[in-house]
Amino acid sequence: MSGLLRFLTGRVLQVVLTLLGVSLVTFALVHAMPGNLAQEMLGREATPERVRSLTRLLGLDQPWPVQYIRWLALLVSPSDLRGLGALTVPTLELLGIAGSVALVVALGVASLQARLRGSRLDRGIGIAAYVLYTLPSFWVGLMLLWWFADWLLWLPATGPQPAGQSVAHWWLRMILPVLTLVLATVASWSTLFRAAIEEALRSDYVRTARAKGLSEGQVLRRHALRPAALPVITVVGMSLPTMFNNVVAIELVFAMAGLGSSLVSAVWGLQYGMAGYLVLVIAAVTALGSLLADLLYALADPRIQFS
């Protein structure tokens, strides 16, 4: 059990260090604006005394470590946390649902490809996956909107809103954004999963299983998918940043309230302070997500527990 503990402590430490680094860089960027912030806020005609008093009020004359602590402290104040939390939930919902669906679909496609190795269907799926991969996610989202919302009128044209809709309607609204994110993610995942499954299919114990007379499906399920789970977990954990890239675009296209769209609004309004906080939250979510993946990996790989 100590191997597991050592592994996890190392990973947690890395997450903490990464977040520290991200927060420092974000703080440096946000406060690196040339010129005095107080001067900017008061305008050109402000008297030096007014600039000085505002500077003192905002704490801009403190040494930067103090400013950094104050900036962080503002982030964890209850009102800020509540607001940021309200934004994080829709994004997490989108990520969670789309991630789970993409995982199942990608595993299914990859298993199918591994079974039909070398056939035309295998190559066809591979080409289709690649073409899907090259299409920008916002473009796919707009296409889906056009077909299903404008043309067929089957689905609503916006994503779930913060309030004011029934549960059923919430799910209905979630379909298109989730579908877009799934399409954007499945392409790369199925290719990587396929490589992992094929690797597992080449091992000796699979050869034994086949020699025993197990059907190909049984071999796949009982002997190949388990060891393939390790690279699968790694891939999923490492995909979080890319998924966030797409989430920003998707939240914008489907007019959803979430971390991504809020970041976009902050950027449009040149509100770099707000943008800085949002980036920190996104970095935290990403880091925690990869930590979760590492935990799953450690649990799935017995070698870590008993080393």
Place this chain on the structure above:
Amino acid sequence: MLARPEPLPRSEAAPTPHSAPWRRLVHHPLVWSGLLLLMFLLLFSFLGPVFYHKDVNTVHVSQMLMPPSRAFPLGTDALGENELGELMIGGQLPIWSGFLAAFAATVLGAAVGIAGGFGGRLMDSITMRLADGVLGVPQVVAILLVESIFGIHASLLVLIFALTAWPLTARLLRAETLALRVTPFIEAARAGGSPSWRVLLRHVLPNLFDALVATFQTQFTNAVLVLAIASFVGAGMGAPWNWGSMIYENQNALLSGQWWLIVLPGALFALLVVSVYLIGEGLRAAFNPQAELRNRPEALS
């Protein structure tokens, strides 16, 4: 007395423009389709506007969202501009920024990765810790943050992409370098007294060709997609005109029936990425040592 050694067979000598890999490259169908596609896109975006500048960037307020006609071969967009002209100009930013960003990320990542793989254990763990840290940064998020502070500048986007995308390349190159390090010929080179830099240049780098091409393909795809998203979002901030911002500006065109205003820029993005991918696949297939062995079984003995 020592016998005079036989001159080496042609293809085992240093590669010349007529040696086997080059011949394979030149005859490879993938390379040609990719090159043609890329050439078309380059000419379309950079040479096209020089010759075809009919009403480009001129707003015709009375003629917004018109279907294709003689005056406007692809119709007009939501701002009343000539769509064909806009598509041409719109490609310049994705193409040059995509290549530059991918190149920068590849060079940076390769430098770090090779340094980590070839240098000592300390160098390796420092570089890998750094890579793991940066790996968790979503590129679009970083770009947006910087944009909110410094405004939208294409070269800034390229820089941020390179600074956040290099870890992927670094990891791959590190793994490849580590694998190469323990091969007999590298060990022989070092045992023979060659300084490290020479071993790197003459023996390690040429064998990293495959990995470098593969990683450039991936980085190019990522760069184009990330910069597309950044342009799409940046359209709300007065970004320079490009395919991504065109898609944003013309979102409502889907409702009014001008679907090509959205479909065409998206398809062009995909074609750009595919062209570079094909060229890369052709390069890798041509310079693959396995191909040499397949064609000349006597080389094995």
